[in-house]
Amino acid sequence: MPPLTRLFIKTSLLYLVAAFGVGLLLTLRPLLSLPAFVNGLTPVYFHLFMVGWVMQIIVGVAYWMFPKWSKLLPRGHDALALATYWLLNIGLLLRIIAEPAQVVNAWSGWGWLIVLAAALQWLAGLAFVANTWPRVKEK
Amino acid sequence: MPRLSAWFVRAALVYFVLGFTFGGLLLANKGVPLHPLTWRLLPAHIEFLLLGWTVQLAFGVAFWILPRWNTKRGDVRPAWGTLPLLNAGVWLVVLAGWLNWPAWSMVMGRVLEAAAVAAFAWHAWPRVKPWVEA
Numbered sequence: 001m002p003p004l005t006r007l008f009i010k011t012s013l014l015y016l017v018a019a020f021g022v023g024l025l026l027t028l029r030p031l032l033s034l035p036a037f038v039n040g041l042t043p044v045y046f047h048l049f050m051v052g053w054v055m056q057i058i059v060g061v062a063y064w065m066f067p068k069w070s071k072l073l074p075r076g077h078d079a080l081a082l083a084t085y086w087l088l089n090i091g092l093l094l095r096i097i098a099e100p101a102q103v104v105n106a107w108s109g110w111g112w113l114i115v116l117a118a119a120l121q122w123l124a125g126l127a128f129v130a131n132t133w134p135r136v137k138e139k
Numbered sequence: 140m141p142r143l144s145a146w147f148v149r150a151a152l153v154y155f156v157l158g159f160t161f162g163g164l165l166l167a168n169k170g171v172p173l174h175p176l177t178w179r180l181l182p183a184h185i186e187f188l189l190l191g192w193t194v195q196l197a198f199g200v201a202f203w204i205l206p207r208w209n210t211k212r213g214d215v216r217p218a219w220g221t222l223p224l225l226n227a228g229v230w231l232v233v234l235a236g237w238l239n240w241p242a243w244s245m246v247m248g249r250v251l252e253a254a255a256v257a258a259f260a261w262h263a264w265p266r267v268k269p270w271v272e273a
Contacts, residue, residue, distance in 0.1 A: 050188070054193065058193075058196065067140060095166065098170070099169065102169075102170070111169075111170035111171045112170060112171065113170070114166060114167065114169055114170025114171075115166075115167045115170040115171050117166065117170075118162075118163040118164070118166035118167040119163065119167070121159070121162075121163060121166075122160060122162075122163035125155065125156065125159035125160075125163075126156070128155075129152050129155060129156055132152065133149075133152060136140070136145050136148045136152070137140065137145065138140065138141065138142045139140060139141065
């Protein structure tokens with residue numbers, strides 16, 4: 001499989017493990033006295049699964065397996081695929097930090113970091129679709 | 140990929156853009172409140188990304204790559220039926236929530252979605268088989 005696919009899939013596996021870790025932390029809340037930021041982790045938990053793992057493994061496998069775009073650009077523009085990777089992961093990591101931090105800390109900057117996280121992930125989505133759409137071809 | 144897979148995947152990508160855009164707005168609204176009505180996008184965000192994107196993409200790829208009989212994919216009519224049923228169901232569920240339609244319209248949307256999934260399972264079941272036939 002192409003190096004970029006390996007990067008997407010290995011990163012997605014890290015998010016899967018992280019999601020289970022956060023899920024475990026959430027179930028421990030009634031039993032242990034945990035820091036307040038844990039209360040802001042429920043949406044982070046869902047998105048570690050659905051964006052970090054599911055979406056990222058789909059992006060990686062689609063980049064590898066979808067019909068070739070052309071002989072010159074078999075997998076489309078690699079710059080777009082790489083942009084998808086970095087925008088998605090920087091955006092998601094920013095969310096993982098800023099969303100629970102906003103629950104426990106009144107600094108207004110957290111809000112703007114969340115906006116930035118949203119914008120980066122949205123751009124990652126657009127880059128993925130732009131690079132994938134032309135590869136959805138009937139045989 | 141076959142024509143039906145291309146339609147499934149294209150539709151899935153459209154839902155992906157819509158669902159991701161709604162998700163981006165919802166997340167941004169958590170950081171810096173945009174508008175009180177932004178939260179009304181949440182059910183559509185979930186519906187579009189879980190059913191419109193993820194399930195539909197899985198159906199498209201499954202129709203393409205599951206084992207065949209020589210080159211034939213068996214009875215493709217149920218799989219073709221899945222496409223309008225699933226998409227009608229998704230939109231009915233979303234619009235019923237947004238426009239406060241009567242409760243039965245959302246139930247109808249779920250019935251369409253369930254029928255879509257059952258139709259696809261009907262098509263795919265015999266294709267889950269060894270590559271080489273005995």
